[in-house]
Amino acid sequence: MSVGYVTVQWNRHKRVYDSLVGGGVALYLALFIIAGKTLYTGAHAISDEILAIRALGTCAYLMLHVVLCTGPLARLDRRFLPLLYNRRHLGVATFLVALAHATIAIGFYHGFGNVNPFISLLTSNVNLGSLSAFPFQLLGLAALLILFLMAATSHDFWLKNLGAPAWKRLHMVVYLAYALLVLHVALGILQTQRSPWLAGLVGAGVVIVAGLHVVAGLRERGHDRRGAQRTARVNGPWVDVGCVDDVPDRRGMTATVGGGERIALFRYDGCISATTNVCAHQGGPLGEGRIIDGCVTCPWHGWQYRPGDGQSPPPFTERIATHRVRVVGRRIQVDPTPLAPGTAVTPARIEEDHHG
Amino acid sequence: MAEAILLIILGYAAVGAGFGVPFLLRGIDRIDPAARGSPWTFRLLILPGVIALWPVLARRWRRAPRPEGAP
Numbered sequence: 066m067s068v069g070y071v072t073v074q075w076n077r078h079k080r081v082y083d084s085l086v087g088g089g090v091a092l093y094l095a096l097f098i099i100a101g102k103t104l105y106t107g108a109h110a111i112s113d114e115i116l117a118i119r120a121l122g123t124c125a126y127l128m129l130h131v132v133l134c135t136g137p138l139a140r141l142d143r144r145f146l147p148l149l150y151n152r153r154h155l156g157v158a159t160f161l162v163a164l165a166h167a168t169i170a171i172g173f174y175h176g177f178g179n180v181n182p183f184i185s186l187l188t189s190n191v192n193l194g195s196l197s198a199f200p201f202q203l204l205g206l207a208a209l210l211i212l213f214l215m216a217a218t219s220h221d222f223w224l225k226n227l228g229a230p231a232w233k234r235l236h237m238v239v240y241l242a243y244a245l246l247v248l249h250v251a252l253g254i255l256q257t258q259r260s261p262w263l264a265g266l267v268g269a270g271v272v273i274v275a276g277l278h279v280v281a282g283l284r285e286r287g288h289d290r291r292g293a294q295r296t297a298r299v300n301g302p303w304v305d306v307g308c309v310d311d312v313p314d315r316r317g318m319t320a321t322v323g324g325g326e327r328i329a330l331f332r333y334d335g336c337i338s339a340t341t342n343v344c345a346h347q348g349g350p351l352g353e354g355r356i357i358d359g360c361v362t363c364p365w366h367g368w369q370y371r372p373g374d375g376q377s378p379p380p381f382t383e384r385i386a387t388h389r390v391r392v393v394g395r396r397i398q399v400d401p402t403p404l405a406p407g408t409a410v411t412p413a414r415i416e417e418d419h420h421g
Numbered sequence: 422m423a424e425a426i427l428l429i430i431l432g433y434a435a436v437g438a439g440f441g442v443p444f445l446l447r448g449i450d451r452i453d454p455a456a457r458g459s460p461w462t463f464r465l466l467i468l469p470g471v472i473a474l475w476p477v478l479a480r481r482w483r484r485a486p487r488p489e490g491a492p
């Protein structure tokens with residue numbers, strides 16, 4: 066949290082994850098090049114440079130799909146959450162692989178003459194009006210610039226100094242980069258006259274990315290609508306948000322109350338506490354987090370807050386809003402009006418059933 | 422035309438690099454207390470972003486409160 070920056074927030078999990086990413090990229094490139102060499106021989110042989118360009122390009126394109134799918138996947142199934150925690154590292158790796166692809170492509174196709182390769186890239190093809198001869202490399206260049214901006218601003222320093230809303234907006238531009246890349250790849254395949262099943266793969270990628278976003282969005286909307294209906298059963302300030310058995314021990318649950326506001330509920334030590342669902346760091350969904358070392362731990366980047374008062378444990382100073390909460394029988398009731406960030410609230414004790 | 426675009430981009434980046442060195446040595450500590458005492462590897466890591474977004478940081482540096490003890 067905001068107590069001095071470190072260069073890269075590595076911990077054991079992230080190191081394992083980063084080695085997997087590095088190993089995966091190396092393996093993919095090796096397999097791609099071996100396959101290309103064995104499948105295309107003699108008159109059909111592909112030059113080393115073109116093979117490298119294709120291997121790196123498809124690798125970065127695949128990685129971008131993983132990056133884009135993690136958000137909705139994690140919302141649909143918690144088992145994908147570890148991917149979400151590490152998404153920033155994957156994003157930076159994607160940029161580096163794409164940069165290698167572009168560097169070789171520019172060097173190979175534009176580096177021979179005595180014109181500066183960049184000038185050559187910008188001027189050698191100006192068929193902007195024609196689809197089948199469109200300079201698809203320029204679309205790749207635009208996308209690469211976007212990926213660069215995102216990789217360059219991925220450190221927490223930027224999140225803090227650009228402000229969360231601006232940072233978030235900047236990182237939403239990744240969808241524009243994706244659209245540009247779909248065209249880059251589609252037109253590139255069209256122009257190099259590659260087999261149509263490649264176009265099929267590109268289409269399948271678009272369908273998967275768009276489909277996952279739609280499904281996750283619809284599910285979230287359904288959840289919110291059910292929540293809004295709950296307000297009908299108000300008594301006093303208290304709103305019934307569910308049963309204590311819905312909340313697994315040391316975990317959270319998200320409830321939506323009237324007006325669409327989301328509240329996170331946590332169960333630990335035989336108690337229930339309620340806080341806002343919005344993490345002070347970057348708006349991560351706290352209700353999808355866990356209780357670790359007695360603290361609510363955000364699923365996105367691991368910021369922590371004490372469930373009883375919404376304060377980060379010392380030496381950190383972040384605070385989130387808390388909510389009054391009580392347990393009646395097995396039902397959880399919260400007061401939807403948030404208290405000032407950092408306000409202590411007595412956790413609601415769960416009366417254990419004493420059967421027989 | 423293409424030459425002009427390239428020159429503008431290079432000029433912008435050159436100013437960014439010229440700004441980046443004093444910013445990473447001193448300015449960053451002024452605009453963000455959390456950066457005080459941070460390792461040089463961290464500063465190097467954010468240098469590409471500083472070169473790209475230097476106007477934003479320059480504005481923040483100009484508006485930052487003067488350090489204690491300065492006139």
Ligand code: HEM
Nearest residue numbers: 119122123125126163167170202205206208209250253257
């Ligand atoms: C300045 C930026 C870029 C340039 C100049 C460039 C250039 C090229 C060229 C010349 C090809 C055709 C290669 C061939 O089959 O002969 C190509 C294909 C491709 N590029 Fe790029 N590219 C750039 C950026 C990107 C980025 C950022 C990505 C992805 C993240 C990307 C992904 C791909 C993919 C997936 C292909 C198809 C590979 C295939 O046909 O098997 N490119 N690019």
Ligand code: FES
Nearest residue numbers: 344346347349363
């Ligand atoms: S959003 Fe980053 S830790 Fe919660």
